[in-house]
Amino acid sequence: MDDFYKENILDHYRNPRNTGSLDNPTHSHEENNPLCGDVLRLELHVNDNNIIDEVAFSGRGCAISQASASMLTEMLQGKTLEEAKAISKEDILDALGIEIGPVRMKCALLSLKVLKAGAYGLSEEDWNTDDDNW
Numbered sequence: 398m399d400d401f402y403k404e405n406i407l408d409h410y411r412n413p414r415n416t417g418s419l420d421n422p423t424h425s426h427e428e429n430n431p432l433c434g435d436v437l438r439l440e441l442h443v444n445d446n447n448i449i450d451e452v453a454f455s456g457r458g459c460a461i462s463q464a465s466a467s468m469l470t471e472m473l474q475g476k477t478l479e480e481a482k483a484i485s486k487e488d489i490l491d492a493l494g495i496e497i498g499p500v501r502m503k504c505a506l507l508s509l510k511v512l513k514a515g516a517y518g519l520s521e522e523d524w525n526t527d528d529d530n531w
């Protein structure tokens with residue numbers, strides 16, 4: 398395990414970026430990961446130019462899930478909604494930068510699940526984190 402990435406994850410966990418909630422979110426969604434007890438809520442504000450100009454998350458859970466959400470909020474700033482929808486599993490795993498085992502995969506990807514479900518307006522039943530086609 399690379400120490401730089403481990404430190405980076407702990408830093409995002411201890412000092413999460415963009416936490417809280419927005420006054421007027423255009424998109425908001427919450428999901429949980431019952432396997433680990435992680436809960437995440439993500440709120441976006443998309444402006445008239447279709448740019449995400451505000452993003453906030455709140456939640457609780459393990460270091461991986463919270464760090465992943467914090468990193469994702471940094472990726473989302475200034476992107477269009479279409480660009481946000483294109484963020485992949487690999488982008489999240491690259492940002493985390495450590496080997497994620499099968500047990501932790503749902504923790505690592507919870508933030509992406511919240512984003513995709515929120516951005517597309519999908520219900521939880523439509524969304525399957527085991528599906529690779531996202």
Ligand code: ZN
Pocket residue numbers: 430433434435458459460461462503504
């Ligand atoms: Zn977790």
